[in-house]
Amino acid sequence: MAEEEDDAANLEFFLHWASELGISDSSSSTLPHKDSTFLPSCLGHSLVVSHFPDAGGRGLAAARDLRKGELILRVPKAALMTSESLMVKDQVLSACIKSHPFLSSTQILTIALLNEVNKGKSSWWYPYLKQLPRSYDTLAGFGQFEIQALQVDDAIWAAEKAAGKAKLEWQEASVVMAELKLKPALQTFKAWLWASATISSRTMHVPWDDAGCLCPVGDFFNYAAPAEEPCGNKTLGSCGNGFSMQTEGLSEANAQRLTDAGFEDDVGAYCFYAKRNYREKEQVLLSYGMYTNLELLEHYGFLLDDNPNDMAFIPLEPDMYTLCSWPKELLYIDQDGKPSFALLSAMRLWATPPNKRRSVGHLAYSGKQISVENEITVMGWIAKKCQDMLQNLRTSIEQDKLLLSSIGKIEDIFLPVELEKLPSICSTELRAFLESHEPTNEEAFNNLHIPRNARRSISRWILAVQWRLSYKRKLLCCIAE
Numbered sequence: 001m002a003e004e005e006d007d008a009a010n011l012e013f014f015l016h017w018a019s020e021l022g023i024s025d026s027s028s029s030t031l032p033h034k035d036s037t038f039l040p041s042c043l044g045h046s047l048v049v050s051h052f053p054d055a056g057g058r059g060l061a062a063a064r065d066l067r068k069g070e071l072i073l074r075v076p077k078a079a080l081m082t083s084e085s086l087m088v089k090d091q092v093l094s095a096c097i098k099s100h101p102f103l104s105s106t107q108i109l110t111i112a113l114l115n116e117v118n119k120g121k122s123s124w125w126y127p128y129l130k131q132l133p134r135s136y137d138t139l140a141g142f143g144q145f146e147i148q149a150l151q152v153d154d155a156i157w158a159a160e161k162a163a164g165k166a167k168l169e170w171q172e173a174s175v176v177m178a179e180l181k182l183k184p185a186l187q188t189f190k191a192w193l194w195a196s197a198t199i200s201s202r203t204m205h206v207p208w209d210d211a212g213c214l215c216p217v218g219d220f221f222n223y224a225a226p227a228e229e230p231c232g233n234k235t236l237g238s239c240g241n242g243f244s245m246q247t248e249g250l251s252e253a254n255a256q257r258l259t260d261a262g263f264e265d266d267v268g269a270y271c272f273y274a275k276r277n278y279r280e281k282e283q284v285l286l287s288y289g290m291y292t293n294l295e296l297l298e299h300y301g302f303l304l305d306d307n308p309n310d311m312a313f314i315p316l317e318p319d320m321y322t323l324c325s326w327p328k329e330l331l332y333i334d335q336d337g338k339p340s341f342a343l344l345s346a347m348r349l350w351a352t353p354p355n356k357r358r359s360v361g362h363l364a365y366s367g368k369q370i371s372v373e374n375e376i377t378v379m380g381w382i383a384k385k386c387q388d389m390l391q392n393l394r395t396s397i398e399q400d401k402l403l404l405s406s407i408g409k410i411e412d413i414f415l416p417v418e419l420e421k422l423p424s425i426c427s428t429e430l431r432a433f434l435e436s437h438e439p440t441n442e443e444a445f446n447n448l449h450i451p452r453n454a455r456r457s458i459s460r461w462i463l464a465v466q467w468r469l470s471y472k473r474k475l476l477c478c479i480a481e
Contacts, residue, residue, distance in 0.1 A: 010130050011049060015217075017127040018042040021079040022269075023217050025063070027071050042217060046072040049220060052283050056222030056302075059283050066278040073218060073272040077263070080270060081125060081214035082206065086112040089124065093180065100176050105211040107173050109203070110195045111180070113214075117195075118182045128216045136197035137301035137460050140166040145436035146457060149429070149464035151393050152471055154313055155294055162298055166196055201300045204270065206263050215270055218261065223300065224275075224285030225307050260286045293467055303467055310335045312474040314385050320350045323357075325365075337477025339382055341367055347378040379481070386475040393468070395429075397476065400469040402426055407462055433461060 019042035026045040043049065043063070050061035066072060078085075083105065087094035093115050097108055116123050123129060135141075139162040147159040170192040177187045185191060202219045203212030261272040278284055293303040293310045304310070311332035316324075323346065324331070330342035339347070349357055349364040351374050360370050369375050390396075395403070403426045 010127075012041070014127045014131050015041040015043055015049075018079065018217050021216075022076040023074070023079050025073045046070075047284060050281070050283070052222070055283060058220065059222040059285075060220050062278040062280050062282050062284050064280050066274040066284065068274055068276050070274045071271060072274050072284065074267070075215050075218050075270040075272075077268045077270075079216055080206070081113075081116075081128070081216070082209050083109045083112050083211060084209060086116060090115065096176055096179050103173065103176065104169070105209060106196070106199055107169055109209075109211040110169075110192065110199050111173055111176055113195045113198060114177065114182060114186050114191060115180055118180075118186050128214075131216075132198055132202075135194065135456065136201060137297075137463055138193075138197045138200060139163070139298040141193050141197065141301075142460050142464070143436065143457055145433060146460040146464050149461055149468070151395070151468045155467065155471075158294055158298060166193060169196070197301065204261065204263075206270075213263075213270075218270055218272060221272070221286035222283065223296075223302075223304075224287050225304060225309055226287040226290055293470055297463060297467060301463075303463060303470070305470075306335075307470075308335055310470065310474070311340070312471050312478075314382070314389065314475075316346070320346060323350050333382075333386070333474050333478045335474065337474055337479075337481050339478070343382075344378065347382065348374055351377040351381070383479045383481070386478045390472060390475050390479075393472065395426075395468075397469060397472050399426060400465055400472070403429060404462065404465055404469070406430065407458065407465070 019040045023042040024045075025043050025047045043060075046063055046066060047060045048063045050059060051057065052059050052061075083097075086109075087097060090112075093112060097103065097111070103111070116125050117129055120126070139159045142159050142163065147156055147163070150156050150159060167189065170189050173192070174187065198214070199211065202214055204215050204218065206213045260275050261270060263270050272286070274284065275287065288300070290309045291299070291307075293307050296303050296307070311334055313328075313332050316331065321328070324342075326342035326346055330340060331346060332340050332343060334340060345364050345367060348370050349361060352360055352364070352370055363370050406426060407430075
């Protein structure tokens with residue numbers, strides 16, 4: 001209870017601090033009136049901080065009915081945390097960074113963030129820093145056990161690549177952090193993972209810095225995958241909330257706005273707009289872009305149960321790739337189990353006798369069937385490939401679902417009697433999880449001891465199992481097509 005009260009007090013102070021910087025959810029450019037009886041907040045007109053246990057945790061809810069295209073939050077440039085703004089206020093940091101020109105823009109912002117954390121309460125950004133998450137579940141932070149729990153080669157490779165890249169960037173930046181005399185704990189790889197995950201998951205695009213900016217209050221928005229709603233050659237977010245509202249008073253530019261948010265030079269602020277109509281108390285979401293679940297895991301540390309932009313890649317034979325002019329990233333099974341346009345095109349051409357490919361190539365590349373026999377061959381090959389892949393993975397869909405249920409009761413499943421009730425494949429993975437964190441402690445099971453580092457990685461393990469389960473379901477849907 002005391003911790004919850006502290007969090008509430010910290011949040012209130014942060015929102016007051018933000019209001020003093022000119023952050024506001026009102027279309028008016030004036031700052032809130034300062035009443036001596038309470039701390040003025042930057043929110044309350046359009047948005048309020050709320051908690052959504054099943055949809056991202058803490059987020060922003062509509063304080064009233066919102067109209068599509070309406071300006072709902074403005075964050076002035078002076079309130080954006082960027083490498084530039086941090087170095088302007090810290091000449092030691094600026095000089096140190098300039099003496100190491102090999103650093104990337106992301107490394108610079110990561111170092112600058114850790115440098116600001118190092119200042120503690122003396123940091124001008126302290127109210128904001130206290131609002132940042134204590135940990136993240138991005139792929140770079142996955143341990144070897146969680147990486148292998150992904151099961152699929154492409155996902156394992158992506159996780160290993162992310163972890164390797166993070167370690168290399170940390171090693172390159174270590175000399176700079178030492179020169180800045182950061183506290184030893186802030187020079188560790190663990191601290192680097194936290195800071196780089198903060199940058200990866202929370203920064204927003206600005207035109208003057210490739211690393212982007214950290215945007216106080218604006219980073220409270222949770223993610224919504226952009227739906228396929230054509231508007232010219234762009235896509236708009238879904239308005240599928242079952243009601244409509246008038247849009248009188250909104251400019252045509254706002255009503256037809258194609259992005260949720262962006263920095264606007266004419267007002268010198270990051271501006272956020274309602275992507276669709278929202279009812280009061282409904283969670284207001286922000287679309288960061290089109291990501292697969294694996295990409296969401298890599299950059300943001302979460303995935304969606306129903307992601308319209310998710311896909312499953314299946315390996316093709318070498319000769320199939322040589323016949324195909326499409327990039328490999330376009331050859332996939334989509335969320336509903338349907339082969340992509342490019343995959344079908346490539347497969348139809350491959351299933352055509354070599355001496356006839358030139359004459360029917362235009363049909364394949366226009367998305368048309370070449371013949372009934374050709375189509376049967378193509379769909380049969382894809383279904384067989386998906387079936388083989390499912391059989392070659394260590395666990396089945398049903399076993400993954402049972403395992404997820406078991407992980408949810410992790411305090412009980414380490415009882416030997418409870419472990420014996422599970423299918424062997426599940427109990428084996430559960431034991432491997434614990435042993436990966438404390439491999440020399442054979443008494444862990446008998447004493448029901450779950451190491452602290454194991455507890456921290458449970459959420460990443462769950463994400464790995466959820467990801468592979470979603471992948472398998474797409475393969476199964478394809479077989480059933």
